[in-house]
Amino acid sequence: xxxxxxxxxxxxxxxxxxxxxxxxxxxxxxxxxxxxxxxxxxxxxxxxxxxxxxxxxxxxxxxxxxxxxxxxxxxxxxxxxxxxxxxxxxxxxxxxxxxxxxxxxxxxxxxxxxxxxxxxxxxxxxxxxxxxxxxxxxxxxxxxxxxxxxxxxxxxxxxxxxxxxxxxxxxxxxxxxxxxxxxxxxxxxxxxxxxxxxxxxxxxxxxxxxxxxxxxxxxxxxxxxxxxxxxxxxxxxxxxxxxxxxxxxxxxxxxxxx
Amino acid sequence: xxxxxxxxxxxxxxxxxxxxxxxxxxxxxxxxxxxxxxxxxxxxxxxxxxxxxxxxxxxxxxxxxxxxxxxxxxxxxxxxxxxxxxxxxxxxxxxxxxxxxxxxxxxxxxxxxxxxxxxxxxxxxxxxxxxxxxxxxxxxxxxxxxxxxxxxxxxxxxxxxxxxxxxxxxxxxxxxxxxxxxxxxxxxxxxxxxxxxxxxxxxxxxxxxxxxxxxxxxxxxxxxxxxxxxxx
Numbered sequence: 001x002x003x004x005x006x007x008x009x010x011x012x013x014x015x016x017x018x019x020x021x022x023x024x025x026x027x028x029x030x031x032x033x034x035x036x037x038x039x040x041x042x043x044x045x046x047x048x049x050x051x052x053x054x055x056x057x058x059x060x061x062x063x064x065x066x067x068x069x070x071x072x073x074x075x076x077x078x079x080x081x082x083x084x085x086x087x088x089x090x091x092x093x094x095x096x097x098x099x100x101x102x103x104x105x106x107x108x109x110x111x112x113x114x115x116x117x118x119x120x121x122x123x124x125x126x127x128x129x130x131x132x133x134x135x136x137x138x139x140x141x142x143x144x145x146x147x148x149x150x151x152x153x154x155x156x157x158x159x160x161x162x163x164x165x166x167x168x169x170x171x172x173x174x175x176x177x178x179x180x181x182x183x184x185x186x187x188x189x190x191x192x193x194x195x196x197x198x199x200x201x202x203x204x205x206x207x208x209x210x211x212x213x214x215x216x217x218x219x220x221x222x223x224x225x226x227x228x229x230x231x232x233x234x235x236x237x238x239x240x241x242x243x244x245x246x247x248x249x250x251x252x253x254x255x256x257x258x
Numbered sequence: 259x260x261x262x263x264x265x266x267x268x269x270x271x272x273x274x275x276x277x278x279x280x281x282x283x284x285x286x287x288x289x290x291x292x293x294x295x296x297x298x299x300x301x302x303x304x305x306x307x308x309x310x311x312x313x314x315x316x317x318x319x320x321x322x323x324x325x326x327x328x329x330x331x332x333x334x335x336x337x338x339x340x341x342x343x344x345x346x347x348x349x350x351x352x353x354x355x356x357x358x359x360x361x362x363x364x365x366x367x368x369x370x371x372x373x374x375x376x377x378x379x380x381x382x383x384x385x386x387x388x389x390x391x392x393x394x395x396x397x398x399x400x401x402x403x404x405x406x407x408x409x410x411x412x413x414x415x416x417x418x419x420x421x422x423x424x425x426x427x428x429x430x431x432x433x434x435x436x437x438x439x440x441x442x443x444x445x446x447x448x449x450x451x452x453x454x455x456x457x458x459x460x461x462x463x464x465x466x467x468x469x470x471x472x473x474x475x476x477x478x479x480x481x482x483x484x485x486x487x488x489x490x
Binding site for chain 1: 274277313318342343364366452
């Protein structure tokens with residue numbers, strides 16, 4: 001098992017004023033692998049996601065990304081335009097609130113097509129065909145393609161955000177509570193969708209969630225965070241069925257049927 | 259005979275931090291050896307650690323002491339020391355596990371719950387579904403249930419879906435935790451036949467099985483366990 005990692009964080013630390021948001025965090029992610037970061041609110045999950053994706057610069061440590069040619073990049077030393085290009089092509093980011101990613105005044109099809117155009121696609125027919133194909137993959141009816149996102153339900157908006165993110169076939173997607181705030185039945189559908197798309201397209205995912213059942217369903221590996229540190233990490237079923245750290249034991253015993 | 263699985267001085271305890279750090283030793287000095295084509299049934303009273311042992315063999319519980327060597331490809335991999343990705347690779351190719359309960363995935367049909375095991379092995383969808391269909395039928399899950407997600411199935415039906423899922427890939431080592439617990443006589447007979455066929459094709463099996471008839475029908479050997487006792 002010496003396959004090189006896709007993304008590696010080493011010694012990551014970050015404080016906001018006097019508050020430690022991250023301390024001594026090491027993270028590795030391999031191609032096609034789904035890693036869940038769990039922990040309660042304020043444990044530093046989202047901060048870690050933002051640091052790994054280059055959206056936040058850490059006080060200490062480094063994040064390495066290996067591009068498709070095998071070249072390593074220090075994410076926080078990359079020029080801003082290069083990082084933006086990465087976020088538009090090889091990477092994707094799925095926010096808890098899809099409105100952060102979608103353009104609410106542009107049609108559903110436009111939202112999906114826009115990311116392709118940002119990559120240089122220019123043929124209108126091809127772009128519309130790709131948009132239609134992706135709307136179908138996330139189970140949005142073709143006749144909604146010209147509708148504005150503000151006419152969509154919360155679950156549909158989240159599926160549209162996923163279509164917009166995956167249309168460029170990213171190798172790495174960061175997800176921040178993608179099912180948070182949705183009804184249970186809508187959540188189940190979205191989870192199934194994420195699970196099948198990610199498996200089929202072999203996408204690596206860093207998934208932040210406070211919901212242990214979501215981590216169990218989706219993730220190969222899990223990292224448990226408390227007060228900015230990773231206190232336990234391992235195979236998802238190991239950590240959840242045989243938790244060792246006091247905080248993980250508390251977390252697992254506090255949920256029903258995870 | 260080829261050794262497929264061997265533990266040496268395997269030990270496992272649980273530290274319950276929410277109970278003031280209470281230490282619960284469960285396994286100590288377990289030496290178990292299983293050969294190709296052989297079925298070893300774990301026996302012993304409730305609380306003897308049978309399920310803990312099976313879960314440790316699968317890497318679901320993390321062993322504390324000793325080793326768990328599993329023949330994977332041409333090498334012996336120590337599950338007790340392997341990194342997570344190695345364990346996933348061993349589970350994928352070598353080590354199958356049928357738990358007592360099916361963990362259902364929302365919205366996925368019974369047929370695809372079984373077929374998806376093959377899809378990750380570069381087998382095309384039609385072939386995978388054909389094989390899943392015939393296995394489900396063999397386990398008396400009628401065709402009309404195949405397109406339905408198993409969440410609404412009875413306990414016995416869910417267990418048979420779980421068995422189909424466990425047997426479909428033909429793993430060289432199978433761990434079975436109470437495979438017939440909620441099955442009627444007819445379906446117990448089906449499972450006995452499946453275990454015997456797997457053995458005949460060289461599969462090494464470790465099972466927990468309280469039903470005496472089933473145990474007598476599948477076991478080549480019993481591995482007797484007793485509840486952990488303090489040396490002191």
